[in-house]
Amino acid sequence: MKAIAQSIIDAHGGLTQWRKFTQVRADLVQGGALWALKGQSGVLDRTTVTVATDRQWASHAPFGTLAAKSEFTAERISLLDQAGDVKQSLEGARDSFDGHTLETPWDPLQLAFFAGCAMWTYLNTPFLLAWDGVECEEAGEWVEQGETWRKILVRYPASLEVFSKAQAIYVGPDNLVRRLDYDVEIAGKTPGAHYVSDYTTVSGIRIPTKRRIYPRLPDGNSVAEPLVVSIDLSGITLT
Template identity: 30%
Template sequence: MLDGKELLKRVIERHGGQKQWDKVNKLVVYARTSGIALPLRFRFKVFKDYAAEISTREPRVVITPHPVHGSRGGFYRDTVWIESAAGQLLEKRERSRQAFGDFRHKIWWDNLDAMYFAGYALWNYLTTPFILLQQGMQIDAMEKWQEGNEEWHRLRVLFPETVPTHCREQIFYFDDDGLLKRHDYTAEVFGKWAKAAHYCTSYRQFGGFKFPTRRTVYPRNKVGFPNRSITLVHIEIDDIDLYLQDED
């Protein structure tokens, strides 16, 4: 069994390599999202068809449109906001993660809550596996996992508190070629019960990097198996533009 560092090195190279990734400043991702997760919090019409500008340098995302055409949402670390197309600030919230601890958030989210969730989630997803190179990550290899007829390598990762993400402990699954196939976590902004198995398929190459263009998230039971009859989140990516450091 490969140790954690060896496996991560293989994974990074398979997805495009750290040297090339270090030249990328941001991604612009054109995508559509569906599933029952956000409707469960009464956000029915958000993120249906959007462009997400995602920094590769820091946890920063801008989604257009949000929540409606003519406005856009922003996420930076623990702050979220909504502004007009002209840049006029309409709403803003700091210490966003703290807000999810109250009773209202167990039932209903507003547009800033939805922006926080989408912002940190998209930033995590689209910068994986390179996000695992950040300082403070604790990475260990686990025994292989049998998924149907395939055996997948696994990494257990403990995220530092400084990284906005679903939860501290997460598990990443990779095939023999080093491509990400599955990602397990608990979406704590929904609740400690919100254990998820996130599958990555339909890989395409953009700017020399491999990205899954279909992502589907299912509930996960205590022994690690997904309930495929329920789709929590489904993301379809149509295109990705990459911008290098010297480009606008």
């Protein structure tokens, strides 16, 4: 593992500690303009999210009134009932977003894919930097919020289902993540600036409990309106 990745991962609790666990679970409250824009207002406003740390899997339970829970993997998205039986499923879900723009509505399976892909990536960051095939490199300094951050370019392998293969992570003087940049390819390559804050320590791992996502301009700066997505986490457990 590169020294760049090592320093960031160590600041969040270290890879040895992280690999003691196979799941992260949290109570999730979400807001922002995206959900209504996609015709899915209220479905995932309040739920519980669980993600795997050793494979690409995520679940939201309940999935609004539509299903008892969702299941996301890189290959398949499913909605399940209380008995665990599949109500709806879709393989190769990314292909269903072909031609989408930011304003294109989603169906429930597309919402489940987006939410699962998002929360799996978010809750596994920055430990994803240690995954096979993930590459990272320094990209200079960035001044924001009265601090000088290191900008790290990250490239994800084809084997991982993420919003975009090329992304950026910004870390503060303490090597904790402050911001993530990516282009949401399944929503017309919409550029986002994703800020994280309000860290808590759970089982020796540093985890941000507050996330706010705003539009990103071509020069890298963000704009304060609209708030695209807000995410607040509580009751976090690692098992």
